[in-house]
Amino acid sequence: MDESVLVIDKAVGPSSFDVVREVRHWTRIKKVGHAGSLDPFATGVLVVLTGKATKLSNALINADKRYQATLKLGEATDSMDCTGSKVETQEVPQLTADRVAETLASFQGEWHQVPPMHSAKKVKGVRLYELARKNISIERKPIAVMLYEVKLLSFLNGLVKFEVHCSKGTYIRSLGDEIARRLGTVGHLTELRRLSCGSFSIDQSLTLDQLKQGGSSWQSEAYRNYVKLLSAEGVVRHHNASKISHLPTEPNSDMSFLN
Numbered sequence: 001m002d003e004s005v006l007v008i009d010k011a012v013g014p015s016s017f018d019v020v021r022e023v024r025h026w027t028r029i030k031k032v033g034h035a036g037s038l039d040p041f042a043t044g045v046l047v048v049l050t051g052k053a054t055k056l057s058n059a060l061i062n063a064d065k066r067y068q069a070t071l072k073l074g075e076a077t078d079s080m081d082c083t084g085s086k087v088e089t090q091e092v093p094q095l096t097a098d099r100v101a102e103t104l105a106s107f108q109g110e111w112h113q114v115p116p117m118h119s120a121k122k123v124k125g126v127r128l129y130e131l132a133r134k135n136i137s138i139e140r141k142p143i144a145v146m147l148y149e150v151k152l153l154s155f156l157n158g159l160v161k162f163e164v165h166c167s168k169g170t171y172i173r174s175l176g177d178e179i180a181r182r183l184g185t186v187g188h189l190t191e192l193r194r195l196s197c198g199s200f201s202i203d204q205s206l207t208l209d210q211l212k213q214g215g216s217s218w219q220s221e222a223y224r225n226y227v228k229l230l231s232a233e234g235v236v237r238h239h240n241a242s243k244i245s246h247l248p249t250e251p252n253s254d255m256s257f258l259n
Contacts (some may be wrong), residue, residue, distance in 0.1 A: 002029045002031070002050050002052070003050065003052045004027075004029075004049070004050045004051065004219065004222030004223055004225070004226055005047060005049050005050075005053050005056075005200075005222055005226045005228075005229055006023065006048040006049075006050070006211065006218065006222050006225070007047055007200045007201075007204050007206070007225065008023075008045075008046045008047070008206065008207070008208060008211070009044060009045065009202060009205040009206060009207050010038050010042070010043055010044060010046040011043060011207065011208075012041055012042075012043055015037075015039075016034050016037035016038050016046055017034075017037075019034065020033060020048060022208060023048050023050070023208075026211075026212060027050060029050045029051060031051055031054055032049070032050050032054070033049055033054040033057055034046055034047065034048050034057070035047040035048075035049060035057045035058075035060030035061050035197060036060060036061050036065070036168075036197060038194060039081065039083075039173075039192065040083070041081055041082055041083050041191075041192065042193065042194065043191075043192070043193045043194075044068075044192075044194035044195060044202055044205075045194045045195065045201065045202050045205055046197075047197050047200055053226045053229070056229050056230070059198070059229060059232070060197050060198045060200070060229075062168050063168065063197060063198030063199075064148070064166065064167055064168070064196075064198065065165075065166055065167075065168070065170070065196065065197055066163065066164065066165050066166075066194070066195040066201075067163065067164045067166070067172050067192060067194050068153070068161070068162075068164075068191075068193045068195055069161070069162055069163075069172050069189055069191060069192045070159055070160070070189065070190045070191040070192075071159070071160040071161075071176040071179060071180060071187045071189055071190070072158060072159055072187055072188055072189075072190045073092045073159070073160065073180055073185050073187045074089060074090060074091070074092045074158055074185055074187065075088070075187065075188060076088040076089075076090075076177070076180070076188055077188045079173070079188075080173035080174065080177050080189060081173050081188055081189045081190075081192070082188065082189065082190045082191075084188065088186050089186070090185045090186045091185065092158050092183075092185045093183070093184045093185060095155070097152065097155045099183075100152055100155045100160055100183065101151070101152040101155075103182050103183055104150045104151060104152050104162055104179065105150060106182070107147050107150045107175065107178075107179070108147050108148065108150055109147060110144055110146055110147075111144075111145055111146075111175075112142040112143065112144050112145075113142060113143060113145060113171060113175065114141075114142050114143075114174065143169055145166060145169050145170040146166065147164065147165075147166050147167075147170065147175075148166065148167075149163070149164070149165040150162060150163075150164050150165075150175075151163050159190070160179065160187075162179075163195070172189065172192055173188075173189050173192075176188065176189045200225070206218075
């Protein structure tokens with residue numbers, strides 16, 4: 001059976017599709033996908049699904065996420081992150097950690113954000129970043145997202161390190177840009193790390209190199225993750241919630257799952 005859910009700690013550099021392609025080559029499983037992309041400069045939890053598990057990707061794409069980010073005040077880039085070109089500079093006002101923390105907390109609740117041009121969102125079948133690469137900017141409609149918690153971790157030398165618990169579809173780069181403007185300046189993200197995607201967290205993640213070095217040991221944990229996701233979605237046939245803990249933790253040909 002090819003069903004598996006891999007919780008990968010993505011490194012800086014590769015795109016989410018690069019990771020999918022690498023997993024496909026390494027596992028020799030043809031059907032591989034991910035549950036929510038990460039920008040190349042971002043790190044952290046990238047959930048990769050294989051085989052029939054790919055049919056459950058929407059459960060994670062629609063799940064809440066947690067991120068840790070670092071915002072550099074005083075400089076804005078066209079991509080709102082460290083990979084873009086500098087487009088604006090502003091003086092950073094005198095700020096205290098308390099003022100920054102209060103500003104971050106003010107974003108909690110429903111917030112309408114405009115998807116950045118440098119994003120994978122599709123408009124009329126075209127990804128926005130493809131237009132941005134051609135220096136084309138189009139009008140984008142604001143999207144409602146929910147920010148459950150936005151908290152300050154540290155503030156030093158114009159660098160705001162913060163953590164966000166948010167709903168699906170939240171662009172942390174856009175949030176960073178708006179935070180900087182509410183603080184009376186401009187800014188861009190220098191670091192972004194996804195801490196969790198649904199019930200899968202960074203604590204249980206492994207890098208691609210660690211997975212490869214572990215030989216075939218990854219299969220058992222990846223299959224357990226698959227069963228965990230199945231149980232959460234209530235799609236295990238012939239097993240109710242009270243019996244789900246008794247499902248085998250290894251692939252078993254007698255298991256019956258909905259297709």
